[in-house]
Amino acid sequence: MSTLARRPASSLLPDLWEMFDATWPFGTRHPMHIEDFVEEGAYVVRAELPGLDAAKDIDVSATDGTLTITAQxxxxxxxxxxxEFRYGSFTRTVSLPSGADTSKISAEYKKGILEVRVPIAAPPEEHKVQIDVQQD
Incomplete structure (x- = not known):
């Protein structure tokens, strides 16, 4: 069990633990936690975004082979x-796999989890090329 220690609201020094817990360029921590996987012919990205209004606070877009999720x-x-909540704007961008069909992306927000599904086209079948042999 953890106990939160209260500090005066007018504290002049920032909470050092918050500084180390923040997103650093060389760290792996990010205020928007995501997971991704391939399932049933679709690339799926799930993001933890509790307490937001999906219609107002969340934006999903895809361009140039990337998927971007922005939340406020x-x-x-x-x-x-x-x-200890994180406030402000949060953005995550992931690369889409080859064959991703960005025209058919769907997104659903349920119980604080945003799930984005990007259909992946089946890889094209191998096409055998006939070689013409030229005689001198």
Whole structure:
């Protein structure tokens, strides 16, 4: 069990643990956690985005072989409080696999999880090329 220690709201020094927990260029931590996998002919990306209004706060787009998920969480200011929530704008971009059909992307938001499905076209069958042999 963990206990949150309260600190004065007017603290001049930032919480050092928050600094180490933040996203760093060389770190692996990100405020938007995702997972991806291939299932039933589709590339699936799932993102944890609890407490958001999918119609207003989340945007999904695809261009140039990438899928981008952007979310915005607004902070409500309160007197003397502690919050470990992440606020602001969060963006994750992933490369789409070859054969991804971006014209048929679908997205569903349920219980704080955004699931994006990108159909993957079957790889084209091998085409044998006939070689013409020229006689001198």
């Amino acid at each position: 969480r607004e902070e409500t200011k309160k007197e003397q409080h502690r919050s």
